[in-house]
Amino acid sequence: MTPxxxxxxxxxxxxxxxxxxDPVFLGSPQYRxxxxxxxxxCAVSIKLxxxxxxxxxxxxxxxxxxxxxxxxxxxxxxxxxxxNLGQALAWSGRGRGLDVTVVASRFAPAAKLxxxxxxxxxxxxxxxxxxxxRERAAAIARQDGVRLVEDSLDIETCEGAAxxxxxxxxxxxxxxxxxxxxxxxxxxxxxxxxxRTLAPEVEMICVQPSGAPAMTRSWHRRRVVxxxxxxxxxxxxxxxxxxxxxxxxxxLVADDAVLVEEASIIAGMRLLLDRAGxxxxxxxxxxxxxxxxxxxxxxxxxxxxxxxGGNVDMDAYHRWIGAAPGR
Amino acid sequence: MTPxxxxxxxxxxxxxxxxxxDPVFLGSPQYRxxxxxxxxxCAVSIKLxxxxxxxxxxxxxxxxxxxxxxxxxxxxxxxxxxxNLGQALAWSGRGRGLDVTVVASRFAPAAKLxxxxxxxxxxxxxxxxxxxxRERAAAIARQDGVRLVEDSLDIETCEGAAxxxxxxxxxxxxxxxxxxxxxxxxxxxxxxxxxRTLAPEVEMICVQPSGAPAMTRSWHRRRVVxxxxxxxxxxxxxxxxxxxxxxxxxxLVADDAVLVEEASIIAGMRLLLDRAGxxxxxxxxxxxxxxxxxxxxxxxxxxxxxxxGGNVDMDAYHRWIGAAPGR
Numbered sequence: 001m002t003p004x005x006x007x008x009x010x011x012x013x014x015x016x017x018x019x020x021x022d023p024v025f026l027g028s029p030q031y032r033x034x035x036x037x038x039x040x041x042c043a044v045s046i047k048l049x050x051x052x053x054x055x056x057x058x059x060x061x062x063x064x065x066x067x068x069x070x071x072x073x074x075x076x077x078x079x080x081x082x083x084n085l086g087q088a089l090a091w092s093g094r095g096r097g098l099d100v101t102v103v104a105s106r107f108a109p110a111a112k113l114x115x116x117x118x119x120x121x122x123x124x125x126x127x128x129x130x131x132x133x134r135e136r137a138a139a140i141a142r143q144d145g146v147r148l149v150e151d152s153l154d155i156e157t158c159e160g161a162a163x164x165x166x167x168x169x170x171x172x173x174x175x176x177x178x179x180x181x182x183x184x185x186x187x188x189x190x191x192x193x194x195x196r197t198l199a200p201e202v203e204m205i206c207v208q209p210s211g212a213p214a215m216t217r218s219w220h221r222r223r224v225v226x227x228x229x230x231x232x233x234x235x236x237x238x239x240x241x242x243x244x245x246x247x248x249x250x251x252l253v254a255d256d257a258v259l260v261e262e263a264s265i266i267a268g269m270r271l272l273l274d275r276a277g278x279x280x281x282x283x284x285x286x287x288x289x290x291x292x293x294x295x296x297x298x299x300x301x302x303x304x305x306x307x308x309g310g311n312v313d314m315d316a317y318h319r320w321i322g323a324a325p326g327r
Numbered sequence: 328m329t330p331x332x333x334x335x336x337x338x339x340x341x342x343x344x345x346x347x348x349d350p351v352f353l354g355s356p357q358y359r360x361x362x363x364x365x366x367x368x369c370a371v372s373i374k375l376x377x378x379x380x381x382x383x384x385x386x387x388x389x390x391x392x393x394x395x396x397x398x399x400x401x402x403x404x405x406x407x408x409x410x411n412l413g414q415a416l417a418w419s420g421r422g423r424g425l426d427v428t429v430v431a432s433r434f435a436p437a438a439k440l441x442x443x444x445x446x447x448x449x450x451x452x453x454x455x456x457x458x459x460x461r462e463r464a465a466a467i468a469r470q471d472g473v474r475l476v477e478d479s480l481d482i483e484t485c486e487g488a489a490x491x492x493x494x495x496x497x498x499x500x501x502x503x504x505x506x507x508x509x510x511x512x513x514x515x516x517x518x519x520x521x522x523r524t525l526a527p528e529v530e531m532i533c534v535q536p537s538g539a540p541a542m543t544r545s546w547h548r549r550r551v552v553x554x555x556x557x558x559x560x561x562x563x564x565x566x567x568x569x570x571x572x573x574x575x576x577x578x579l580v581a582d583d584a585v586l587v588e589e590a591s592i593i594a595g596m597r598l599l600l601d602r603a604g605x606x607x608x609x610x611x612x613x614x615x616x617x618x619x620x621x622x623x624x625x626x627x628x629x630x631x632x633x634x635x636g637g638n639v640d641m642d643a644y645h646r647w648i649g650a651a652p653g654r
Contacts, residue, residue: 023498024358029378031351034445048378051356055604118361171350277382277606277637310604 007249008155009193014162017060020067021160022095025052025059028164030171030304035275040288041295043302045175047168050280050310054115056236057308058088061160061186065149066092068156075099078140079149080133082183082236083112084309085157089149090121101146103137105129109235109281109313129230131241152184152246161187165194168304175202176301179287181308182206182215182257183237185246191306192253206250206257207286209265212238216257218247233320234265236283236309264289266320272307273321281312282320334576335482336520341489348390348487349422352379355491357498357631362602367615368622370629372502374495377607377637381442383563384635385415388487388513392476393419395483402426405467406476407460409510409563410439411636412484416476417448428473430464432456436562436608436640456557458568479511479573488514492521495631502529503628506614508635509533509542509584510564512573518633519580533577533584534613536592539565543584545574560647561592563610563636591616593647599634600648608639609647 004011018026029048036044049057062085069077076099079089086102093100102116106125116123124140126132134150141148151157164187168178178195180188188206195204208216211232217225224247230238250257268285271292272278287305291298331338345353356375363371376384389412396404403426406416413429420427429443433452443450451467453459461477468475478484491514495505505522507515519531535543538559544552551574557565577584595612598619599605614632618625 024356027354029351029356031378031380034380035442050604051358051375051378053358053361115362273606274641277377277639279600279604279606312604314601 004197005193005252007189007193007252008245009159009162009190009249011194011197014159014166014194017064017159017163018166021060021063021163025063026163027167028052030167033276036271039271039275040291040298042291042298042300045302045304046276047164047304047306048278049164049306049308050284054084054088054091055310056084056088057161057164057187058084059091060163061157062088062092064156064160065089065154066096066098069098069147070096074146076144076146077149078103078137078146079151080104080130080137081151082130082238083108084236084311085151086116086121087112087119087311090116090119094120101140103133103140105133109311109316111313112311115311130239152186153243157186158190160190162190162194164306165191169194169198174302175304177203177205177298177303179205179207179290179303179305181237181283181286181306182208183283184239184243185215185250187306187308189246189249189253192250196253203255204253205290206254207290208237208257208259209234209286210259210261213259214240215242215247215250216259218242219250219254219257222251233262234282234286236281258290260286260289260293264292267292270321278307279310279312279317280307281309284308284310331524332520332579334516334520334579335572336486336489336516336576338521338524341486341493341521344391344486344490345493347394348387348490352386352390353490354494355379357494360603363598366598366602367618367625369618369625369627372629372631373603374491374631374633375605376491376633376635377605377611381411381415381418382637383411383415384488384491384514384633385411386418387490388484389415389419391483391487392416392481393423393425396425396474397423401473403471403473404476405430405464405473406478407431407457407464408478409457409565410435410443411563411638412478413443413448414439414446414638417443417446421447428467430460430467432460436638436643438640439638442638457566479513479516480570484513485517487517489517489521491633492518496521496525501629502631504530504532504625504630506532506534506617506630506632508564508610508613508633509535510610511566511570512542512577514633514635516573516576516580519577523580530582531580532617533581534617535564535584535586536561536613537586537588540586541567542569542574542577543586545569546577546581546584549578560589561609561613563608585617587613587616587620591619594619597648605634606637606639606644607634608636611635611637
């Protein structure tokens with residue numbers, strides 16, 4: 001076996017995490033989706049992270065965070081969120097009687113904000129983007145002395161997501177490549193760490209929107225590159241300021257990082273709806289979009305795409321799907 | 328423990344079935360879906376049977392059928408199908424090199440027929456409804472000497488579906504009632520047998536469309552009642568001629584059988600899409616429809632609804648969803 005990459009993550013801890021995370025987030029569906037294959041020109045398996053109480057993979061990480069806080073922490077936490085982390089932290093915190101504050105952009109999808117409120121978290125909106133929400137969350141943590149949960153930086157968020165990687169390798173059918181949505185990097189470094197450690201032959205490809213390319217550019221240049229703005233419908237991955245420690249890990253585990261156009265993301269969402277019956281948020285269609293943009297690369301291979309979230313405003317969703325070409 | 332009901336089903340065989348069925352069909356997502364609860368006025372959990380290669384629960388039963396055929400059967404089978412059984416039998420048969428023929432109504436959803444063909448089964452269409460397809464399948468079986476797979480009559484189809492019942496009871500949160508779509512009766516007798524045996528305190532309610540009420544009427548009158556026609560968008564449960572043996576079992580395990588209107592089925596599909604992000608076929612919305620039609624009955628209780636299939640023609644789906652009131 002190749003030695004484990006020297007990331008901040010630990011394979012034994014990731015295995016142990018499966019005993020801590022509520023089973024409702026574990027063992028998510030994983031299946032060949034032949035109905036997609038004619039359109040994509042390769043064998044496609046789906047890892048579906050939307051069929052749980054928060055409709056995204058983020059519960060895997062927040063369960064770890066909340067379990068630790070419930071043990072000996074301050075019993076209060078604050079996080080910045082594009083919407084999915086906040087929802088998941090609210091869910092995990094509620095079950096353990098923790099006091100959760102979520103800071104989000106007021107431009108985040110209403111569906112995500114509504115669900116955070118419904119889960120009894122305190123929601124504070126900032127008049128800016130996700131990176132402004134991060135600053136505000138940090139200020140609240142300092143001021144109130146509560147735990148700041150930083151997505152992708154906090155190891156629990158990465159190791160929680162990494163349990164997806166263990167599950168990918170639990171079942172038999174071998175695959176050649178895994179397509180992972182890239183935002184802050186928790187899922188990419190988590191799944192990547194597991195693949196690099198236990199299945200180094202599998203290609204691990206990160207996918208980010210062209211409109212929010214900071215982490216992908218950073219990966220290619222091997223140093224943090226920030227952007228002035230982010231412009232994409234994939235709100236879940238629209239960060240501008242990569243975290244240096246996370247980039248370091250990503251450099252150790254990713255084989256490639258690619259950018260895709262908005263039109264491809266929409267085409268991917270439409271394919272997932274029409275052929276696979278799946279309602280997904282834009283971030284969850286990044287893998288399909290990557291295949292659509294580079295069929296030759298994947299022709300005849302078996303790819304797994306992690307469908308990482310399904311929290312969309314339905315009005316926007318219908319607008320995207322309906323406006324897409326071919327309809 | 329109360330004695331097991333004297334159905335044709337056997338609890339030990341159902342437990343053993345979990346070792347035979349491909350894991351891709353087992354352990355389907357099961358979770359509280361709070362986003363539905365405001366609209367329904369009760370606690371709601373979902374058992375999601377659409378996130379697998381055939382997008383319905385039918386694979387659980389066809390895996391048992393095909394495993395037996397693969398062992399010592401004629402290695403060829405024919406079934407009548409409203410679309411989901413045929414797809415599942417084609418999938419299970421393909422994996423074992425079996426020769427599968429599916430007889431379906433030419434009015435069945437094109438999405439279902441296309442998928443049956445794509446799975447390498449021989450597809451024969453009859454110019455009539457599901458019950459006419461049943462007659463034709465029986466004729467083919469006699470003529471060609473191949474195994475006739477009869478949904479709901481063949482015990483494997485019931486005991487396969489019954490594994491859903493075991494899973495419902497695997498995890499902790501207690502519920503008060505289970506809502507099961509009622510068609511031929513495989514799922515209702517299967518899940519019902521398990522509940523009656525292992526959790527007799529849980530109310531087991533069957534739901535059928537008013538437009539295809541044969542089995543429900545039969546249950547209430549305690550004898551087989553056939554209907555001249557069936558008229559419902561819920562193609563998966565549109566039988567006219569209940570099978571006596573299946574009715575006998577259903578009488579032993581169901582607490583109630585109710586009928587719902589087409590408008591409620593559509594409203595249920597829309598709720599599942601808008602609030603839960605789930606694309607379901609009409610049969611899979613019957614449980615939600617039942618709550619919508621009788622909120623008082625379920626107020627304050629915890630119900631589980633089995634979302635049993637997601638194979639829809641997208642054009643019809645958009646028409647139903649779009650045309651529903653409130654949009």
